[in-house]
Amino acid sequence: MARTGDRILDEALAQFGTRGYEATSLDAIAAALGVRKQTVLYWYPSKQTLLDAAIARGAEELHLALDAALGGAGPGLDRVDAVMRVVFRFAVRRPELLGLLREVSRLGDTAAVDLGGRLQPLLDRAASFLGEEMEAGTIRRGDARLVLLLVYSAVLGVSTDLGAQRALDIPAGVASLARLRRELFAFVRAGLAP
Amino acid sequence: MARTGDRILDEALAQFGTRGYEATSLDAIAAALGVRKQTVLYWYPSKQTLLDAAIARGAEELHLALDAALGGAGPGLDRVDAVMRVVFRFAVRRPELLGLLREVSRLGDTAAVDLGGRLQPLLDRAASFLGEEMEAGTIRRGDARLVLLLVYSAVLGVSTDLGAQRALDIPAGVASLARLRRELFAFVRAGLAP
DNA sequence: CCCGTTGTCTACCAAATGGTAGAGAGACTG
DNA sequence: CAGTCTCTCTACCATTTGGTAGACAACGGG
Numbered sequence: 001m002a003r004t005g006d007r008i009l010d011e012a013l014a015q016f017g018t019r020g021y022e023a024t025s026l027d028a029i030a031a032a033l034g035v036r037k038q039t040v041l042y043w044y045p046s047k048q049t050l051l052d053a054a055i056a057r058g059a060e061e062l063h064l065a066l067d068a069a070l071g072g073a074g075p076g077l078d079r080v081d082a083v084m085r086v087v088f089r090f091a092v093r094r095p096e097l098l099g100l101l102r103e104v105s106r107l108g109d110t111a112a113v114d115l116g117g118r119l120q121p122l123l124d125r126a127a128s129f130l131g132e133e134m135e136a137g138t139i140r141r142g143d144a145r146l147v148l149l150l151v152y153s154a155v156l157g158v159s160t161d162l163g164a165q166r167a168l169d170i171p172a173g174v175a176s177l178a179r180l181r182r183e184l185f186a187f188v189r190a191g192l193a194p
Numbered sequence: 195m196a197r198t199g200d201r202i203l204d205e206a207l208a209q210f211g212t213r214g215y216e217a218t219s220l221d222a223i224a225a226a227l228g229v230r231k232q233t234v235l236y237w238y239p240s241k242q243t244l245l246d247a248a249i250a251r252g253a254e255e256l257h258l259a260l261d262a263a264l265g266g267a268g269p270g271l272d273r274v275d276a277v278m279r280v281v282f283r284f285a286v287r288r289p290e291l292l293g294l295l296r297e298v299s300r301l302g303d304t305a306a307v308d309l310g311g312r313l314q315p316l317l318d319r320a321a322s323f324l325g326e327e328m329e330a331g332t333i334r335r336g337d338a339r340l341v342l343l344l345v346y347s348a349v350l351g352v353s354t355d356l357g358a359q360r361a362l363d364i365p366a367g368v369a370s371l372a373r374l375r376r377e378l379f380a381f382v383r384a385g386l387a388p
Numbered sequence: 389c390c391c392g393t394t395g396t397c398t399a400c401c402a403a404a405t406g407g408t409a410g411a412g413a414g415a416c417t418g
Numbered sequence: 419c420a421g422t423c424t425c426t427c428t429a430c431c432a433t434t435t436g437g438t439a440g441a442c443a444a445c446g447g448g
Contacts, residue, residue: 004395004396020214020216020217020300021217022214022216022217023214023215023216023217025434025435025436026435026436026437027434027435027436035396035397036396036397036398037435037436037437038396038397038398038437038438039395039396039397041436041437041438042394042395042396043395045437046436046437047435047436047437099300102355105355105358106214106293115361119361120361123361123362127362140380140384142377142380142381143373143377145362145363145364146364146373146374146377146378147377147381148362149352149355149358149359149362149364149374150348150352150377150378150381152351152355152358153347153348153350153351153352153355153358154344154347154348154351156347156351156355157346157347157348157350157351158343158344158347161296161299161343161346161347161350164299164343164346164347165343167309167313167314167317168317168321168339168342168343169339170339170340170343179337179340180340180343183336183337183340183341183344184340184344186334186336187336187341187344187385187386188385190334190384190385190386190387191381191382191384191385192381192384193384198425198426219404219405219406220405220406220407221404221405221406229426229427230426230427230428231405231406231407232407232408232426232427232428233425233426233427235406235407235408236424236425236426237425239407240406240407241405241406241407
């Protein structure tokens with residue numbers, strides 16, 4: 001696939017992730033690249049196909065990063081930290097990707113199933129990791145899957161819900177972001193502690 | 195305003211909150227009520243007007259419930275529990291309302307400003323409450339606004355992100371919901387504890 | 389030099405969308 | 419009873435959207 005196809009995919013990922021799927025038109029994607037809509041339809045024969053491809057790409061990127069974080073770091077809460085660090089970096093550098101994640105879960109149709117399928121093994125691993133740590137006493141006991149859902153929600157929410165941050169008068173600078181990160185880590189650590 | 199106007203508002207709130215603003219057409223809202231699109235446009239002269247009204251209604255409903263919870267309950271973490279209980283009840287009984295909240299923050303335009311303005315005093319109260327409790331030593335010290343953002347994200351995320359729950363194989367029954375609630379309460383309590 | 393492939397474009401199209409104009413039914417009021 | 423006001427409807431309309439058909443240029447291989 002030549003470079004145009006990739007550029008289209010990037011742009012689609014960005015716009016689907018920020019403005020939403022329905023709110024993004026093929027014309028808008030094409031225009032952003034200085035290209036005609038029919039060129040987009042040449043590479044991706046329908047809008048749905050383009051969405052699927054964007055999801056696949058986003059899932060792969062997330063999977064790679066999270067996989068490395070899950071495998072590389074040490075035991076116990078350190079590994080939780082490592083995962084959160086990764087997600088937080090995504091939130092800062094590629095917010096549209098996390099936005100797409102949320103968008104997909106909102107669309108709820110086949111797209112979500114697809115994404116779920118791709119991230120499933122990762123989630124299983126994370127859940128069983130939590131379970132083991134609970135056994136070992138490193139983490140407060142509870143339902144591992146539910147705890148995972150909680151941590152996921154907290155991290156994703158903080159990362160994507162800019163509207164709430166505006167409403168709370170939280171400034172949008174690097175320093176503020178660093179404080180938010182520290183606060184998030186402390187909160188999750190405390191929430192998981194035995 | 196006669197009954198039709200209210201029915202339209204309810205339906206709009208529901209559809210905007212679940213399917214999203216752009217994905218919802220005036221025709222769809224009208225059809226769901228067995229009415230013509232022009233009747234919708236009679237009560238609300240434009241789609242944007244309808245969105246504004248839906249947001250105002252949702253904000254009022256949330257405000258009433260949260261205001262009561264903030265005022266009524268006891269001190270310390272009990273009050274946090276009370277607020278979470280309210281939000282959780284919304285998540286179960288009126289999920290579309292929380293969905294609208296999230297949708298608005300995604301739209302990000304004037305709508306968000308409007309909603310932010312309406313809920314601002316409530317957020318201020320919540321933040322200053324957290325601050326006082328930190329002073330009193332009931333809650334772990336930290337930036338009250340950031341902590342509020344965290345709790346908000348965790349609760350809203352759990353309440354709305356059904357896609358993630360599906361991906362995690364979390365069943366969708368009353369019993370499972372109750373367990374999720376318990377887990378959420380324990381998580382937040384532990385996350386806030388000194 | 390010709391021919392198939394690849395990639396982008398112009399020219400359309402049917403359907404859906406938000407919105408306007410105005411008719412008509414019913415009810416309330418002078 | 420006449421007139422006005424309220425509400426819902428039919429009839430349109432301009433624009434946008436996702437998608438199809440096919441022309442046209444570049445190019446590589448026989």
